[in-house]
Amino acid sequence: MPNDNYIGIDLGTSVAKGVLMSDAGVVLATTSRQLPLETPSPDWAEQEPEAWWGAVSSILRELKKAGGFSKVKGIGLSGQMHGLVCYDDDLNPIRNAIVWLDRRSNQEVDDILETVGHNQLYRITGNPVFNGFLLPSLLWVKRNEPRVFGMTSVVSSPKDFLALQLTGKLRTEPTDALATGAFDRVANDWSSLVLEAVGLERSLFPEVAPTSQPYGGLLPEVAKRFGLPAGIPVYGGSDQAMGAMGLGLVKPGQAMVALATGGQFVVIGEPGLIDNRRRLHTLSHGVEKTGMYMAATLSAALSMRWFKEEVIQDTKTSYPDFYYGIQDIPAGSDGVIFHPYLAGERTPYFNSALRGGFSGLSVAHNQKHLQRAIIEGVSFSMKQCLHVFEQMNMPIRSIILTGGGAKNPIWQQIMADVLNRSMEISTVTDHSPFGAAVFAKFAPKKFVGLSSFYKSVINKGEEIKPNPASVKIYEPIFEEYVSIADAKHRRARRKQRHK
Secondary structure (H helix, E strand, C coil): CCCCEEEEEEECCCEEEEEEEECCCCEEEEEEEECCCECCCCCCCEECHHHHHHHHHHHHHHHHCCCCHHHEEEEEEEECCCCEEEECCCCCECCCEECCCCCCCHHHHHHHHHHHCHHHHHHHHCCCCCCCCHHHHHHHHHHHCHHHHHHCCEEECHHHHHHHHHHCCCCECHHHHCCCCCEECCCCEECHHHHHHHCCCHHHCCCECCCCCCCEECCHHHHHHHCCCCCCEEEEEEHHHHHHHHHCCCCCCEEEEEECCCEEEEEEECCCCCCCCCCCEEEECCCCCCEEEEEEECCCHHHHHHHHHHHCCCCCCCHHHHHCCHHHCCCCHHHCEEECCECEECCCCCECCCCCEEECCCCCCCHHHHHHHHHHHHHHHHHHHHHHHHHCCCCCCEEEEECHHHHCHHHHHHHHHHHCCCEEECCCCCHHHHHHHHHHHHHHHCCCCHHHHHHHHCCCCCEECCCHHHHHHHHHHHHHHHHHHHHHHHHHHHHHHHC
């Protein structure tokens, strides 16, 4: 039996994670490191690329303690999407990375939509454009930091920076490129039409190679530093693509709801679908000829963290203890409704000016009512995502619930009740770095044997079924939630037009 090992690294927004996986799919070691997020101005969100590399270096040193590094045959990278890294001629970052949570580029988004056109941009890229995406962030740098822009030789997405450190080569691949706002989904290359319309040179953008093609081999000096074999291939993809790999989502009809900082509803479908109402992200799957589509809310678990740390100002209580007592609050939170628009919203509104809030408050409500309302509000937002897929007649045969929020039984049951769908709790923890390791194993084999691997490695997890009584309670509350959300959206749009 083979005794090869594989490493998977996930560059998240708040945490970087790593796994060491055996050839049989057994996780031999896991570790993680926190990542700082810098907010030098309101609505700004930045991270230092060197801090990413420092975290990954620490992760590799920690994984090495488990042994087996001499048997590692490949490394897979997974990374946060949409962000911008600017490099000088020597491929050194020349400013902090602007990450997906950033909200500074409203004017640039408007400029892109005006010059390219809403419908044409969506037809080309398969995605709406939103602030925090690489393209508007780069245009913001061009307008507001001309010296930095003049020094910028090339740009990339975040995980490409890690691949550069490991292999000495800078390029990208479709799963990340498609999330920039500048990539032609049909031509599978940077869109000359979009770049010409916004006044950017093609030379600013890196080479694009298939996701299944390695970035290159591990540099000898890096291999020596961490005790790894020199020259082993390094692969990479977006966190959504690698997360799908880690959960075994490779067939149409499979879906996942991920409750992390943001919330994602991802459905595997036939390739080439397009939402004429521009509500979905068209994603690239790591496995070729496989379609992947995402609806998203920006503030999922972030909403509860904001309430706990900023409103209650509780940084000491563990989340399990913080959730205690919510189960005693009835479905519907006795009339309190929460809209999780703390950073604007994506599906279905794609409106960065939307703002969240509680409605229905009275003196009869307490902290636990508000906590339950937050979970219900995030669940209502994910139900709006589900409605988009249903309206497009995309079959959803199974849903896996994953992410930090999915670890809590209260989140699990409320999500199942609101969506009125049975949901399976994944048995795979840290699915993005695990998926990156799986990708590193199977990409050289053109994914032959992947189905058999999943059957032996991914077991069916606990199934959470909706409670019929709660489903009935939530249906009219959801309609009220949508009514308020639609009104907020219209009001925000009017304010934007009058500016």
